[in-house]
Amino acid sequence: MKIQEADAKSLLVAQGLPVPDWEVAHTVEEARLAADRFFASGAEQVVIKAQVLVGGRGKAGGVKLAGFPEQAELVAGTILGMDIKGITVRKVLVGPAANIVKEFYMSAVLDRAAGRILLMGSAEGGVEIEQVAASNPAAIVRVHADPLLGLLDFQARQFVFAMGLGAQLKAGVAIAKGLVRTMRAYDADLVEINPLAIIRELDATGTEVERLVCLDAKVTLDDSALPRHPELEELRDPDEEAPADREAREAGLTFIKLDGTIGCMVNGAGLAMTTMDLVKRAGGEPANFLDIGGGARADRVAAAMRIILDDPKVDAILVNIFGGITRGDEVAKGLIEARAQQTRDVPMVVRIVGTNAAEAALLLEQAQFTTAATLDEAAAKAVAASRGAVA
Ligand code: GDP
Numbered sequence: 222m223k224i225q226e227a228d229a230k231s232l233l234v235a236q237g238l239p240v241p242d243w244e245v246a247h248t249v250e251e252a253r254l255a256a257d258r259f260f261a262s263g264a265e266q267v268v269i270k271a272q273v274l275v276g277g278r279g280k281a282g283g284v285k286l287a288g289f290p291e292q293a294e295l296v297a298g299t300i301l302g303m304d305i306k307g308i309t310v311r312k313v314l315v316g317p318a319a320n321i322v323k324e325f326y327m328s329a330v331l332d333r334a335a336g337r338i339l340l341m342g343s344a345e346g347g348v349e350i351e352q353v354a355a356s357n358p359a360a361i362v363r364v365h366a367d368p369l370l371g372l373l374d375f376q377a378r379q380f381v382f383a384m385g386l387g388a389q390l391k392a393g394v395a396i397a398k399g400l401v402r403t404m405r406a407y408d409a410d411l412v413e414i415n416p417l418a419i420i421r422e423l424d425a426t427g428t429e430v431e432r433l434v435c436l437d438a439k440v441t442l443d444d445s446a447l448p449r450h451p452e453l454e455e456l457r458d459p460d461e462e463a464p465a466d467r468e469a470r471e472a473g474l475t476f477i478k479l480d481g482t483i484g485c486m487v488n489g490a491g492l493a494m495t496t497m498d499l500v501k502r503a504g505g506e507p508a509n510f511l512d513i514g515g516g517a518r519a520d521r522v523a524a525a526m527r528i529i530l531d532d533p534k535v536d537a538i539l540v541n542i543f544g545g546i547t548r549g550d551e552v553a554k555g556l557i558e559a560r561a562q563q564t565r566d567v568p569m570v571v572r573i574v575g576t577n578a579a580e581a582a583l584l585l586e587q588a589q590f591t592t593a594a595t596l597d598e599a600a601a602k603a604v605a606a607s608r609g610a611v612a
């Protein structure tokens with residue numbers, strides 16, 4: 222689950238990391254009030270940032286500075302409602318603008334192959350790390366945190382020196398360790414600070430000082446671990462969840478959209494993957510991965526069908542059910558119900574084996590569904606139906 226920058230920053234602050242102050246505004250008026258407050262407390266400029274779950278907001282014009290309250294109002298007005306990579310901006314972050322001396326990159330990711338948290342750092346901050354990885358891979362330094370011991374002090378110091386951040390060693394070490402702590406505290410699979418910036422500001426005595434702060438924050442949470450953190454569920458942004466993803470989640474379906482034309486409805490993750498493989502072997506391209514789960518009843522089958530048909534690219538559907546706890550006749554009833562409500566007529570091939578397969582076969586025959594006895598046959602028929610639709 223992706224969360225907005227402002228929410229990611231709240232998590233960082235809760236873990237003791239340095240983040241400049243901010244407020245979230247949903248309207249121009251709110252943005253103006255927030256800017257007024259920051260100007261009143263001494264800011265020379267404010268920064269206004271689109272809150273959308275995509276990167277590269279700066280390049281897209283979604284991050285701007287303003288030097289006085291009326292300008293902040295104007296800038297907020299141009300960013301709110303703006304379209305960034307297909308997403309409409311509905312809220313902005315307003316904060317005192319940082320006077321940036323240098324931008325760095327630091328992130329923690331789950332390295333599944335190593336079974337460890339991997340820290341990555343670079344002196345080439347502010348640009349997308351994929352770009353740095355492609356053009357100058359040596360500019361990225363890496364270190365793994367031990368799953369039991371965490372990131373050790375000497376590792377953190379080596380890492381911070383290697384990324385060219387020796388001038389801010391203490392702060393850099395604290396942030397590196399803080400990223401690992403944040404990963405573990407919330408079961409995150411990514412915590413990315415880009416830019417991690419050295420900024421210049423005045424301290425309480427009016428003396429110019431340099432400080433290391435997290436200017437941007439991107440956190441993604443492991444969906445499978447969310448039940449361990451019910452309070453984080455609130456950070457889900459319904460404005461930006463694809464409608465199909467939302468419907469699937471609410472119906473208890475595991476759904477991943479793909480680019481092909483053959484919609485697949487299967488029970489069990491392993492069988493779903495096998496089904497996709499066989500569709501490909503038969504010459505087709507699956508439009509999705511969809512696991513309706515064990516014991517799926519008619520309403521869940523109907524929901525799955527709606528989600529599949531919502532994808533305009535789908536021109537054939539393959540239903541492959543292995544009845545164990547899931548009863549074949551329940552699935553057949555769900556399919557019949559779904560077809561009755563269906564807005565788009567798409568050829569469908571159904572294979573149901575296992576529990577109550579005979580009852581299912583009778584129901585499907587009465588309803589004149591195309592069926593198949595084996596998975597190979599089902600895949601071949603679905604691919605043929607899809608080709609027929611294209612021709
Ligand atoms: P992203 O483009 O979506 O990654 O958004 P960022 O928050 O990283 O902002 C993009 C760029 O805007 C940063 O790399 C900075 O160069 C600049 N920027 C962001 N916040 C500030 C700020 O407070 N002051 C200044 N001067 N520049 C900022």
Ligand code: MN
Pocket residue numbers: 347415416437
């Ligand atoms: Mn950024």
